[in-house]
Amino acid sequence: MPYIHITARDYHGHHWTGSSAHHQGSQLEEPSRVETPDFRFCVELGLVIRSRHVDHQNVSSLEVELSKQLTRAGIPNHIAGPDPSISSVSSREWTVTRDLCIPSRPKDHHFGIKLVSPFYRFSHRPHAWQSGLRRLMHTLNEHFELTTSHQCFTHVHVVPASGYWTLGQAKALAKSSLYFERCLDALVPPYRRRSVWAKSNRHNAYFGELSMAQCFERIDAQTTIEGLGLRMNWCSAVSPTGVALGKAHDGVDFQHDAYRWSFVNLNEGDGFGTVEFRQPPGSTSASEAITWVMLVGCLARLSCGLGHSLEPRHTAKLKSLGEWLVYEAKWSDIPNKGLLKDLLKQAVPVARTPGTIPGLDADAITIDEDQRLRWKERDRNIAVEKYRRHLKHISS
Structure with missing residues (x-):
């Protein structure tokens, strides 16, 4: 990879382009400065979840308990069903929804769940989004068993601020x-x-x-x-x-x-x-x-x-x-x-x-x-729905 010497004095507040010399003792040119935007993001957490308190027989029942426990912990949230005409989403709250790409095991009371975060600013008050993720995961681990399969995921959506x-x-x-x-x-x-x-x-x-x-x-x-x-x-x-x-x-x-x-x-x-x-x-x-x-x-x-x-x-x-x-x-x-x-x-x-x-x-x-790829074609894109809501907020 091209080596660019970066010092704390040079790097602060900027990124660099320019020299692509290898690190072989050659004279490096000082790169030019390029301003970089901050980003907004939301994260999707796809997990296999089982309640520690109730043997849920279906995913809808588990979604309700998830939402209640998050609310008790002071975490704003809502449940989003498969039909966007029935349940809308908020860009300022966590969204609880099922995920058809993650296999569930109803007999063992394990279900594929997706939790989608609000839109956060990445480098503006970063303590806020890290604190939000910590509080969410603490609440989940306290009241639910969280496991992963090969189909589980952590998706991160980014867009300039x-x-x-x-x-x-x-x-x-x-x-x-x-x-x-x-x-x-x-x-x-x-x-x-x-x-x-x-x-x-x-x-x-x-x-x-x-x-x-x-x-x-x-x-x-x-x-x-x-x-x-x-x-x-x-x-x-x-x-x-x-x-x-x-x-x-x-x-x-x-x-x-x-x-x-x-x-x-x-x-x-x-x-x-x-x-x-x-x-x-x-x-x-x-x-x-x-x-x-x-x-x-x-x-x-x-x-x-x-x-x-x-x-x-x-x-x-x-x-x-x-x-x-x-x-x-x-x-x-x-x-x-x-x-x-x-x-x-x-x-x-x-x-x-x-x-x-x-x-x-x-x-x-x-x-x-094969089956889940076809199911996914009909799945709601919760993150995009949140993004559209987010645009209304930042433009108003």
Whole structure:
């Protein structure tokens, strides 16, 4: 990865572009300053949950208890059913809803549940969102058993604090998501590197045969954010996902959101919509959830500063990325930076298997995954509904 020497004096309040010299004793130019926006985010926690107090026979009953316990703990929340015309959502409260992608075990009183946070500011009063996540997870663990399966997740949606993306910002994050994909793979369990719910953007139907330099050229050539989103989430009709969704019959490739980074929500138009990082596993503690939010928030800010200076001919290095992420957490004054450092220390490099393409859609998917992919097509996009509500608040 290109090495850029960053000092505390230089880095404070800014990001850098410019020199891409390797760290081999060569003279480094002082980079130019690039202002970086703050971001807003919401996090989706997908878990398998069982009550410690009641043997619930169905998910609706569990949802009611979840909502009551959160309310007793002073956590504003509401339940969202499958029909948006019956139950609306708030961007200022937690949302409790079922998740059809997570298998439930009714006989054992375990159900797949998704909890979606309010929209928070990432680096403006960061103690507030961290405190909110801690209070939520404390309440959940006190009254419920939280477990995870391979289908569980921690999804983090981000959007600039202005409420919309510029084309340059979206391109910068798109480049970073491709360039650092192997680095981020090292931070998640092996099953989240092969998940049909978090496929590889780098090896999708559009970028798969291209070099990294060609990928960057294709990103730079995009003239609309919607077009960029299509290419970041382009899925082959004959892939296992395409076959499961009945696309193989027509043979037409299509846009699908179940990639590591989903740009599908940018279909809102004119730069509106969130970008969603979908790869992290389920979080059963506040520390885990906070760490993933910190990673995505810092990477989004870094991308807007470094996205146009990444050198695609060089291989990304997790060590350098980690140093930059920790710098960003420091200068954004994010509490508990040690959580991010611990995640980076525990990274397990991904060994490349000869003859395989990392992160490519699975060679085969289970009957259960096949069914759940189809169910997901009809599922509510709670985060987008919250985002639309959030836009009304910040514009009023």
